[in-house]
Amino acid sequence: MKILIAGCGYLGTALGIELARAGHTVWGLRRKADKPPAPIHALTVDLLQPQLLKKIPDPLDIACFMLSPQDHDEAAYRSTYQDALMNLLDCLKKRRPLKRFIFVSSTSVYGQQNGEWVNENSETHPEHFSGQIMLRSEELVFESGLASTVLRLGGIYGPGRSTLLEHVRSGKAVLRGGPPVYVNRIHRDDAVGILTHVLKLKNPKPVYLGVDHDPAELNTVLTWLADKLNVTLAQSAASDPHSRTRQSNKRCMNALILQSGYTFKHPTFREGYAQT
Numbered sequence: 001m002k003i004l005i006a007g008c009g010y011l012g013t014a015l016g017i018e019l020a021r022a023g024h025t026v027w028g029l030r031r032k033a034d035k036p037p038a039p040i041h042a043l044t045v046d047l048l049q050p051q052l053l054k055k056i057p058d059p060l061d062i063a064c065f066m067l068s069p070q071d072h073d074e075a076a077y078r079s080t081y082q083d084a085l086m087n088l089l090d091c092l093k094k095r096r097p098l099k100r101f102i103f104v105s106s107t108s109v110y111g112q113q114n115g116e117w118v119n120e121n122s123e124t125h126p127e128h129f130s131g132q133i134m135l136r137s138e139e140l141v142f143e144s145g146l147a148s149t150v151l152r153l154g155g156i157y158g159p160g161r162s163t164l165l166e167h168v169r170s171g172k173a174v175l176r177g178g179p180p181v182y183v184n185r186i187h188r189d190d191a192v193g194i195l196t197h198v199l200k201l202k203n204p205k206p207v208y209l210g211v212d213h214d215p216a217e218l219n220t221v222l223t224w225l226a227d228k229l230n231v232t233l234a235q236s237a238a239s240d241p242h243s244r245t246r247q248s249n250k251r252c253m254n255a256l257i258l259q260s261g262y263t264f265k266h267p268t269f270r271e272g273y274a275q276t
């Protein structure tokens, strides 16, 4: 198949390599000229500049959207997840129909704050702008009329991306008191595995959660890492009510992707961090 990966960064590059190795022709699109590695074909395009989109090869079978904003503010989120997304959707709608458009979303679309279990059918009322904008992006994707699937990923970790582990190693991580705060995560290789798996499904569902089996308490993850790294963690009285994790605190279920036949390489953070 001819596959476009729009936003060929950490996840996109790993996905592109996997798909190209499986025999597909893959274009990796990003703004900077530092090329994604072969066998991905580099495509230097800013999706915010509609006139540049004519560089995107035609026809395509699959397009995946996985851009990330440069800054963590509302304007950056809007330009990435609405303007750039709309430009790509408008371009693709005028062409031969895709077999599938994949939009990589996030578990930030859930607004639950008390550790509730959520699945693909749970209510989505995010309070933070990031979740609200991501939710609107999902709507834009489905409104486009393209055959689409949305994958809501938890926090991605893996080789070269182990912020939490480094936080513990450096002794900066702190165990917080107060009600439990849960974290939903996915190893990069499972995010790639799920995306390639979904591309092979005959009739994929519109939405899947991409998280591992264990939406563990943050303190549990920190304690496990500290034990492995032989680090003693400091303890603080209560969690910061203004921190981002307090705004969204839910436990995401992966039953739907499991039912579709996907088997995790790293079922929990324990297996994942052991190899990171």
Ligand SMILES: NC(=O)c1ccc[n+]([C@@H]2O[C@H](COP(=O)([O-])OP(=O)(O)OC[C@H]3O[C@@H](n4cnc5c(N)ncnc54)[C@H](OP(=O)(O)O)[C@@H]3O)[C@@H](O)[C@H]2O)c1
Residues within 6 Å of the ligand: 006, 007, 008, 009, 010, 011, 012, 029, 030, 031, 032, 033, 045, 046, 047, 048, 065, 066, 067, 068, 069, 070, 080, 084, 104, 105, 106, 107, 153, 154, 155, 156, 157
């Ligand atoms: N990271 C996480 O923990 C996490 C959690 C949940 C969901 N996700 C989702 O997973 C996806 C992939 O995340 P990631 O961590 O792989 O992101 P990443 O490494 O930051 O890659 C994003 C890519 O988007 C490109 N990009 C940004 N703006 C662009 C534009 N206007 N035109 C063209 N390319 C542009 C960037 O390259 P240039 O700067 O060269 O353009 C970069 O290569 C994203 O959709 C993100 O929302 C991530």
